[in-house]
Amino acid sequence: MMSPGAKEFRLSLVLVSSIVVGFLMAHPLSPPIVGAQQRYSFGTSPLGGTWYQMAAATCEIMNRNVSGVTFTVEGTGGGSINPKWMADRKIEFGFQVLDMFSLAKRGERPYDKKYDLSHARSICLIGAAPTHLIVKRDSPLKGLKDLKGKRLSVGDRGASSNTRAFWFLEAAGLTKDDLKVEYIGDDQAAEALVDGKIDAICEVVGVPSGAFLSLSATVPIRFLPLTEDEGKRLTAKRPYMMKLAIPAGAYRQPEEVATYGVPSCLMVIDSVPEDLVNKMCKLIDSNWESLYKVHRTFREWRFDKNTAEITGQPLHPGALKFYKEKGIL
Numbered sequence: 001m002m003s004p005g006a007k008e009f010r011l012s013l014v015l016v017s018s019i020v021v022g023f024l025m026a027h028p029l030s031p032p033i034v035g036a037q038q039r040y041s042f043g044t045s046p047l048g049g050t051w052y053q054m055a056a057a058t059c060e061i062m063n064r065n066v067s068g069v070t071f072t073v074e075g076t077g078g079g080s081i082n083p084k085w086m087a088d089r090k091i092e093f094g095f096q097v098l099d100m101f102s103l104a105k106r107g108e109r110p111y112d113k114k115y116d117l118s119h120a121r122s123i124c125l126i127g128a129a130p131t132h133l134i135v136k137r138d139s140p141l142k143g144l145k146d147l148k149g150k151r152l153s154v155g156d157r158g159a160s161s162n163t164r165a166f167w168f169l170e171a172a173g174l175t176k177d178d179l180k181v182e183y184i185g186d187d188q189a190a191e192a193l194v195d196g197k198i199d200a201i202c203e204v205v206g207v208p209s210g211a212f213l214s215l216s217a218t219v220p221i222r223f224l225p226l227t228e229d230e231g232k233r234l235t236a237k238r239p240y241m242m243k244l245a246i247p248a249g250a251y252r253q254p255e256e257v258a259t260y261g262v263p264s265c266l267m268v269i270d271s272v273p274e275d276l277v278n279k280m281c282k283l284i285d286s287n288w289e290s291l292y293k294v295h296r297t298f299r300e301w302r303f304d305k306n307t308a309e310i311t312g313q314p315l316h317p318g319a320l321k322f323y324k325e326k327g328i329l
Helices: 004-026 050-065 082-087 098-106 160-171 186-194 210-218 228-237 274-285 288-294 296-300 307-311 317-326
Strands: 038-043 069-074 093-097 120-136 151-153 180-182 200-204 221-223 242-246 257-269
Touching: 038 050, 038 082, 050 069, 050 093, 050 274, 050 288, 050 296, 082 093, 082 098, 093 098, 093 120, 098 160, 098 257, 098 307, 120 160, 120 186, 120 210, 120 242, 120 274, 120 296, 120 307, 120 317, 151 186, 160 200, 160 228, 186 200, 186 210, 210 221, 228 257, 257 307, 274 288, 274 317, 288 296
Parallel strands: 038 069, 038 093, 151 180, 151 200
Antiparallel strands: 093 257, 120 200, 120 221, 120 257, 242 257
């Protein structure tokens, strides 16, 4: 029999997944395009993730405003998978988290070879996703060291959060062998925490995560902090990790949560036409208010003059044209 918690999370997932479609149906931007010919795939995250919701809204804008194209949202394993898919040209557009992107180019763990990403081009920065280290508010766990021997969810197997979770454990002097690691997605992890099947969750995701927002509506939660020494060890070995904060009240928690995460970027392969990427930039820039209503993380998107320097990948010619048109460059 399905538990009350499981039922509530199942319902919450349906509600979260309907946000983008429901909002855009209620606020149509233009008549649907008929007879689209050119198809483009957009690599995101697992279904229900923040990236999936943001990509769905972006693709909807493109499909309704640009004739002759169809944009399809591809649910992927997220930050660790998207570099591979872009290297293999399985996706034309994709969200890339810069630590995984850099490791894929260099062929360092979690990758077993170097991936050629010389054809990847930058469009805009899309914020930095903070690491969520979640326990129930009444949990006896107070810090990372207390996770020894406990059951920790680190995201779907193969997801970039797997690797980052182990970086955090490493900073606390632990290895994955010191814990009982569970490879399950956000929604399933939230259910498991409610049902007492796991002790904690470690996931890197934009704020608010639909799964964790639903979780906080079911049980009070709090976040495990890193000590000052743990933070220093983390950034000394992983310099691309940056200090971030989860705002107070984001998950019904009274205080701001200090944590770490990595910046991300919307990228595209160089074969996509200049005019199409330029139109995407313009449509995003002219629809901020609509996008903010889909997900608050859109407020972290920015066309930054230092984008190419931050990502290590040049701007796509269509994005470069937009940056110049806007006076950014």
